[in-house]
Amino acid sequence: MAVGLVMISLFWNNIATYQPLIFIFMFIVGIGTGIYGGYGPLVSELFPTEIRCTAMGSGFNIARGRQFLTPILIALIATDYGLGSGIFLGSIFALSVAIFIWTFPETKGIELETLEKSP
Numbered sequence: 001m002a003v004g005l006v007m008i009s010l011f012w013n014n015i016a017t018y019q020p021l022i023f024i025f026m027f028i029v030g031i032g033t034g035i036y037g038g039y040g041p042l043v044s045e046l047f048p049t050e051i052r053c054t055a056m057g058s059g060f061n062i063a064r065g066r067q068f069l070t071p072i073l074i075a076l077i078a079t080d081y082g083l084g085s086g087i088f089l090g091s092i093f094a095l096s097v098a099i100f101i102w103t104f105p106e107t108k109g110i111e112l113e114t115l116e117k118s119p
Contacts (some may be wrong), residue, residue: 001032002098005091008031032094045107 007025008015015021040056047055070093074086 001029002027002091002094004030004032005087005094009084009088009091012082012087042101042104046104 002026005027008022011021012024015025033047043059044052046055051090070090073084074089076086077089078086
């Protein structure tokens with residue numbers, strides 16, 4: 001995703017004159033959005049069963065709330081520095097998520113805590 005957004009940022013003038021480039025770069029961005037699709041399965045294993053739903057719901061909703069500000073921030077940056085610079089901000093966020101995911105502990109082969117059913 002970061003690669004596609006950087007390409008849009010760097011080649012913004014070419015995109016304006018040759019619009020098929022936007023489809024190519026947005027295709028790359030679209031492939032990269034899968035990084036967010038794996039959030040649920042990856043993060044759910046990190047929380048104990050008792051708080052898993054609350055923690056996951058909070059994480060999703062805090063992220064969604066922060067995303068409210070992103071279009072505003074991009075518009076403010078684009079006003080002074082151009083739309084390519086505003087979109088470049090998105091590539092920084094995408095790259096930071098890609099790096100952050102590698103800080104999670106590995107859970108492969110580890111028995112996860114399960115909630116025992118009462119009789």
